[in-house]
Amino acid sequence: MRVVRTVEQLREAVGFMRRTGQGPVGLVPTMGYLHEGHASLLRRAGEMCGTVVMSIFVNPIQFGPNEDYEAYPRDEQRDLELAEREGADIVFIPSVDVMYPRPTRTKIAVSSLTTRLCGASRPGHFDGVTTVVAKLFNLVQPEYAFFGLKDAQQVAVLRQMVEDLNMNVEIIPCPIVRERDGLALSSRNVYLSAEERRQALVLSRSLQEARKAVEEGRAETAGEVRELLTSVISGSPLADIDYAEILTFPGLEPLEGGLPLTGAEGEIIMALAVRFGRTRLIDNIIFTPKEVAALV
């Protein structure tokens, strides 16, 4: 495994792998503080690609002024051990100066998809994500790029960018990885106190209950599902709901009020963002109501 820190080293390392026939190249962009979710991305990349590049970069321009950029957890040594164990061939760890030698004047913005969910709560966040991911795509020129579905909106936004800009890369969405008790893995889980950690289970539990209610016909409309989610989450006194939404996926459009969910075409997403103290957690389930309806 090669660890590279400059643009020149990265291009040279990827170029060598290509010249020696070790394609296709897969990119796993991360902000580090790696966990089993990231490991699952590396393994999936390893199955599909001859060369797996992982980037570790806490991207300042996707953090708002009152967010946790400075506090975001970092542990390079542990990250490198995980990357090596899970088969990364090249790990790119740039400094902020390497990625932004001067303040970027160029931004990539995806409209519509970014107005809801985390886009509404974190203005400018997705512009920062699309811009840095486009930079990484240009630097690595991967055939495939791997992203976890915990950030489902990010997946939808990046797919839109790739399609709209005719980028030569395929986005591969990978399933959410959870602790055994259901909590979705996140580098931010480290912020949680023991009591917050216990109550944070309400995210996955409320999503499971809502899905079950749709399956059993106890919740028929988006409004009913939203009420159910909200009422379950409110049972946890430390939980402060940022949003609890039911939208189409990947279009992220609202479902018509009167429509029974089981009548919706294609996939829908139930998505949550909930604060515990200063820690904001997200989780979601994507499913096809028609298939659920067929099972009933």
Next chain:
Amino acid sequence: MRVVRTVEQLREAVGFMRRTGQGPVGLVPTMGYLHEGHASLLRRAGEMCGTVVMSIFVNPIQFGPNEDYEAYPRDEQRDLELAEREGADIVFIPSVDVMYPRPTRTKIAVSSLTTRLCGASRPGHFDGVTTVVAKLFNLVQPEYAFFGLKDAQQVAVLRQMVEDLNMNVEIIPCPIVRERDGLALSSRNVYLSAEERRQALVLSRSLQEARKAVEEGRAETAGEVRELLTSVISGSPLADIDYAEILTFPGLEPLEGGLPLTGAEGEIIMALAVRFGRTRLIDNIIFTPKEVAALV
């Protein structure tokens, strides 16, 4: 010369040239209605590249609602003759549906550089340019891309985009091509009446006079140059000035008021946009005042 109209044909044609060792690939993006300015870009590309790709696409998203998108002159047959004569290997002529199979939700925006000159007069114009050029770069993946310096601000904006997004292409700016009487070549010159055409010479003439005044020490500051440009242009009764500016190049920053131009570091641009009836013409001169000062 191959003429291709779909994304698939384009990728196949460029891929063939690459596989058969006919690189590097040069791209000459145009809106068609080709003239000797475009021909000079093709010749420059031919000197540097094994494969020259020209695109002809009148890009709707870079036109404002009251601009000349519908009226923009088109003549595919004549364009193809010129492209063939000047050595294009592949000509890409997509329809609007090929470039935008659905309305694009993704925009690339360059800040700061786009607030002045044509950016101020044509809001959204440069977002349309950067977005379509990024698409063309992704489709063709050229090593070099050739742009005329008549659109000097476009060159500055595209260079910024390429640098900020780590794009794998070098922008090659090419000199303005003029009629023998000095008028900068433009597809829009066809709009001019005989009298407008005659009076339009005031653009190049005023720029030459302003440059001479700087050389001879008769105009020392940006304000004095601006006054001189304005007063010369006002001598043409049909001329309606949109802007007459003196800025740094490629930064497009204003020069400090009191600074004699000959003290400015690096290059400066004198840039004009002038309307004749419904036709808006632009022209500019880029030069290094220090070199001018050294000549005096």
